[in-house]
Amino acid sequence: MEQRRWRRAGSAVLRVIVVWAVSTLTMLALAGILPDFQLESDDGDSLTRVAMTAGWGAGAFGLLTALVWPLVVRALLLVPALVLGLLVFFLNGSLLLLALSLIPDGRGEANAETAVVVAAVMSAVASATGAALAVRDDDAYRRRLSRLADRRRRRSGEDGGHSGGPGTVFLQLDGVGHAVLLRAVEEGLMPTVASWIGATHRLDAWRTDWSSQTGASQLGILHGSNHDVPAFRWYEKDTGELMVSNRPASAAELQRRAIERTGDGGLLTLDGASRGNLFSGGADQLALVLSKAARRDRHNRSRAGYFAYFADPANAVRTAMSFVAEVGREIGQSTRSRLRKDSPRIKRGGLYPLIRAFATVVERDVVVTAVIGDMFAGRTAVYADLVAYDEVAHHSGPYGGDAEKVLQRLDRSLALLATVAEHTPRRYRIVLLSDHGQSPGETFQGAYGLTLKDLVRAGSGLPVPRRAQRTRSGAEARDAVRVVLHRPVLEGEETRPGPESDPVVLASGNLGLISFPDVPERMTREQLDRRHPALLSTLANHPGIGFLLVRSEQHGSVVLAAGGAEVPVAELADHTGPLKHFGTGAADAVRRTDSFPHVADVMVNSMYDPLTGEVHAFEEQIGSHGGLGGDQSHPFLLSPLDLSAPGEQTGAEDIHRTLRRWLRECEGPQVPLDPPHQVTERAVPDKTA
Structure with a gap:
């Protein structure tokens, strides 16, 4: 044992020496190539003296990188990720300038721009050299990650062991629908996935709830309950709060409610890791988890994943360069789309190129690296969300060329993880799934010239912008008000009898929510007709609207549609009436949402x-999800053949039960089949609604 320890120490010293030597040669080469990078005095030096100067500079840069860089990155954990990505080059260049200033007699000199280039090249070369040496060193990288994992377990009081069965990695391809995945496989865009289907994995489709979006789906998948999540964003009358699924405070509250309802911490409570998700799933190991974004304890800060990744300056430089390239790629693609006059098309300027680059580069790199670390550390269950496709498809369309290129890059990430799984200390099963799909189409405003909020205000006889007045939909809505009130409605005139508040109109993809804050309870159709007599008929008969759900004093709740269609919720049926085209399960999805306390x-x-x-x-x-209609409601589930068949899956809570069953198949009875107090809402309607 002692001899092995000395051998490892000697190997580590040798690696340092080799990396130092390669870095010195790199610095010498750059000094010869770049005119603004100098390693000798103005009078000239001997080759030996220049080599010594380069060795000194390379050593100082390497030492500063090892000691100072992690401290700087840790200090910047509170900085937004986009800003951190842009700072990478500046920080690396600053460290090089500091290293050059430490060379005796001032022989190292470079301007700021050249320092950035030199630092980037040297970091990349040093990282590549270290990686190449580590391959020959008996899986040194795996041992390092395992030691770090063991150290964290000891600090948290865990025993650090596992049953010896296979671990499970759940990879969520955000927004990739079942049809999109099949098309990508058929067109050769995702060869890794294609090689799995039928050979090692089975492919199934499942159906989302009415709210077909990540907040509802992932909460149900990770925590076993998405009760009372009617949309991506909604207004809660009892608290006056606007809930938005991707806000840290809202995500934390939704997770708290789910845990309280089920009595269980989540899918990942047994030695789990949550990476890039909205919710933790009960995992101890977190990176980029929104519901924990406000936490500041030293073990589980949600941005700790940034530190683990960016602590290696080579990672930082590589990701920053890819980030800049992705921004350029988006600008080029949006420009070509505008010149071609593609339709439908939306504006893609402002901060969107930076947001896209974060989703497709930074988030992907950090999450994939974190998952690799989890696999080498032998964690039991890992759930990670890759959001790249969803972000691009919203702006470019789910079947556009831009989105297809993202699918290709995601497939390469899957291939990398599959390769890593061949070298990890325990066997891993990889389950691939999505949380929803996306449905294409022109925006409501693009098709009709006004927003849903404009239409609601026009149908209520409230002031609307002039652009909305001039549209056909706006004019028809105001005409309907005139007919109902038997008098003209002038701009700015109030038709309301009292000091009632304006409606809160919110959008979640193709699902809209209308709430009147001054009425504490859920308003009825009769109340709405007394206050705004033309509103419901205006909405129901608009060609851009499929159906409405509203409570009725006479029939409980009803679904309204064009031509005076009115069906009590209890009598709703699939493939007929207002839900004729919305597919199997639509009626149950509407009934379930109608039972929520905070339905609009x-x-x-x-x-x-x-x-x-x-x-x-x-x-x-132009690629959306959030309501009913088309591909958005049909995500996929790609599972290993040696796991039990999932069966028909309706709603995210069904997916949670299936994933929990698979963990039990791997880990045994220590994983309960269901959360201890879970309520099956489809069998037991909520009596409080």
Whole structure:
């Protein structure tokens, strides 16, 4: 044992010497190539003296990188990720300038721009050299990650062991629908996935709840309950709060409610890791988990994943360069789309190129690296979300060339993880799934010239912008008010009898929510007709709207649609009436949402064209999800053949039960089949609604 320890120490010293020597040669080469990078005095030096200067500079840069860089990155954990990515080059260049200033007699000199280039090249070369040496050193990288994992377990009081069965990695490809995945496989865009289907994995489709978006789906998948999540964003009358699924405070509250309802911490409570998710799933190991974004304890800060990744300056430089390239790629693609006059098309300027680059580069790199670390550390269950496709498809369309290129890059990440799984200390099963799909289509505003909020205000006789007045939809809505009130409605005139608040109109893809804050309870159809007599008929008969859900004093709740259609929720049926084109399970999905305590006064689902698969998003998205209609409701589940068949899956809570069953198959009875107090809402309606 002692001899082995000395051998390892000697190998470590040798690696340092070799990396130092290669870095010195790199610095000498750069000094010869770059005119603004100098390693000798103005009078000239001997080759030996220049080599010594380069060795001194390379050593100082390497030492500063090892000691100072991690401290700087840790100090910047509170800086937004986009800013951190842009600072990478500046920080690395600054360390090089500091290293050059430590060379005796001032022989090292470079301007700021050259320092950035030299630092980037030297970091990349040093990282590549170290990686090449580590391959020959008996899996040194694996041992290092295992030691770090053991150290964290000891600090947290865990025993650090596992049953010896296979671990499970759940990889979520955000927004990739079942149809999109099949098309990508058929067109050769995802060869890794294609090699799995039928050979090692089975492919199934599942159906989301009415709210087909990450907040509802991932909460149900990770925590076993997405009860009372009617949309991506909604207004809660009892607290006056606007809940938004991707806000840290809202995500934390939704996770708290789910845990309280089920009595269970989540899918990942047994030695789990949560990476890039909205919710933790009960995992101890967290990176980029939104519900924990406000935590500042030293073990589980949600941004600790940034530190683990960016602590290696080579990672930082590589990701920063890819980030800049992705920004350029987006600018080029959006420019070509505008010149071609593609339709539908939305604006893609402002901060979007930076947001896209974060989703497709920074988030991907950090999450994939964190998952690799989890696999080498032998964790039992890992759940990671890769959001790249979803972000791009919103702006470029789910079947566009931009989105296809993202799928290709995601497939390469899957291939990397599959290769890593061949060298980890325990066997891993990789389960691939999505949380929803996306449905294409022109935005509601693009098709009709006004927003849903404009239409609601026009149908209520409230002031609307002039652009909305001039549209056909706006004019028709105001005409309807005139007819109902038997008098003209002038701009700025109030038709309301008292000091009632304006409606809160929110959009979640092609799902709209209308709430009246001054009424503490859920308003009824009769109350709405007394306050705004033309509103419901205006909405129901608009060609861009498929159906409405509203409570009725006479029939409980009803679904309204064009032509005076009115069906009590209890009598709703799939493939007929207002839900004729919305597919199997639509009626149950509407009934379930109707039982939620915080369902809006009026729930609005856009039209759906079954021939084209198109919907109209109520926000600026030409690929959208959030309501019913088309591919958005049909994500996929790709599972290993040696796991039990999933069966028919309806809703995210079904997926949670299936994933928990698979963990039990791997880990045994220590994983309960269901959360201890879980309520199956489809069998037991909520009596409090």
